[in-house]
Amino acid sequence: MPDKVTIATVARHARVSRQTVSNVLNAPHIVRQETRQRVEDAIAALGYRANQAARQMRTGRSRLIAARIEPTRDGINGSVLDRFLHGLTETADAAGYRVLLYTAPDDEREIATYDDLLGTYELDAFVLVGTKYGDPRTAWLADRDVPFVTFGRPWDALDAHPWVDVDGAAGTGAATRHLLAAGHRRIAFIGWPLGSGVGDDRRAGWHDALRNAGVDPTGLHRETEDGIAEGERLTRDLLAAVAPTAVLCASDSLALGALQAIRGTDPPVSVIGFDDTPVAAAVGLASVSQPLGEAAARCVDLLTGVLDGNHETPTHVLLQPSLALRHTA
Amino acid sequence: MPDKVTIATVARHARVSRQTVSNVLNAPHIVRQETRQRVEDAIAALGYRANQAARQMRTGRSRLIAARIEPTRDGINGSVLDRFLHGLTETADAAGYRVLLYTAPDDEREIATYDDLLGTYELDAFVLVGTKYGDPRTAWLADRDVPFVTFGRPWDALDAHPWVDVDGAAGTGAATRHLLAAGHRRIAFIGWPLGSGVGDDRRAGWHDALRNAGVDPTGLHRETEDGIAEGERLTRDLLAAVAPTAVLCASDSLALGALQAIRGTDPPVSVIGFDDTPVAAAVGLASVSQPLGEAAARCVDLLTGVLDGNHETPTHVLLQPSLALRHTA
DNA sequence: TATCCGAATTGGATCGTTCAAGACGGCGAG
């Protein structure tokens, strides 16, 4: 078994000092071209890799980013996080960072986990998915000047910290206009209870699009917790009350319920969901699609911007969703 | 800003040496009860956390486990990995390990990633999901004595390395017996092409259950690549050829296709899928359910067994799936 | 009382890297 290859091994092999090897790695421009070449050859020949633990001891930076993986709730929306995580891993990798997973059952325990991860592993940054009004987690991180980015706007203070989000209102707006263009007028909306930033945003897109088209949205919307059963229940309710010709939903879960409720209507009631989950693709449900890979990439961009000191980079990114048209629309 | 709390800070505060603090952390039994108490109080009072990088430099162990996160392919089966990862993170956490993510487009690049992760981060172990005949990845890892566990049996050499798996044949067997008990006789099976360990296993469960019940399975099965469209096509084919009264599938993707193909048959043809994905739950598809959380937990058990030197622990774990009965069965 | 023993504790060296400071030669300016 060959000895471990350290920076000293490389130095001996290239006939320079340890520090020069270190400079080749971290500040190549201050090393003479010829020397640098010799060192790089030695690195390649020996298969040297910088030991992250040792580096971290001096620099205090771990090149590690933490992201939370949540338990699959109803399992449908979980895939959104899944796809986001995959994009995050890929982009972070390219930027020289690795993604560390953690879980936590509630906010308090999540903050305790932050503390632990920071103290033990000296994590460089956190990526949070979703925030709520007055989120204690972002407050805690901001208090301690821990770099972090959220995927999802901080609805109460847009300038509080860097974030990436997808313009939900634009998505529901586009879906609504698509339905209007197809001749629909009684376009209903099933969303979440007032007060969730994301839900209100998605409803607003539908609401404003109808208004702009001269259609009165009064009576055409319902609110509920997320879930297939709820979607089905409220769709039946809507069918009985206002006989909509199309139903737009704040999530694919709700939309799947809607699909079951409208089965057999003639002419068929159109349904459009939100998130373009695999389930939607599987059953042919039209849905508003979020660019999750792009969102993840921009999160990494923002983080590296903060971590590498490029404070000029923008700190807010709002991406545009697209409409995945399938036979239910 | 308070100074960083190191083992020396704790030592001063508790009026002992650094080594004693270290002993309290790593070998509590050799420290006198009273001293230990004083040190533990100091640790709590100061909020001390051992610096992982420094520890790693001496011990060479990072307390980090790597797992691969794959791109969501057709998105339906992706959620299986998602749930497994969540369980893995939770259990590893409890065992004092953290999960690091990586991705790789192919085997060759995956092995290069192993090399990088081992060299740079000194990872303690890998968890691989799924293996194939003659897998180059497990061979590479085994060659270098890198600890790893696979979720999925190595079909060509069951004793080659530690693994955890779910008994697919038992799952399809149980599903078949359920259908037999309900009076079905012409129970068809749609699976993957011969030669994939997982697919062959699932087919065998169905095949043997039929045989044991005195039913001849000849002509009742079809093989194809995974996918909804394929499932639909082959189900139509089966309906025309042998008029099955029930269809068992090797995946939920195939089963979803089957569901579309049997729509309107009277009496309704039963359909059972495999994996109990969120999609199955959403559309009411009966499916064989794998205990993913349990599988993840056992993976961590096996790894900690190897890492902490308990070579007595079993190295193979075969878990039993259950049947999620829904209205399609 | 002297000696010894083992348990408990101590100080120094070490892991592999980067930081801080200094050494060296050559070059241009005074």
Added chain:
DNA sequence: CTCGCCGTCTTGAACGATCCAATTCGGATA
């Protein structure tokens, strides 16, 4: 000619933990 400066490279120290060998100490034994 001398000085200082710049570009280039080298040396010693430090990060925070654990390992190793040495030391202290209370108590049992001869």
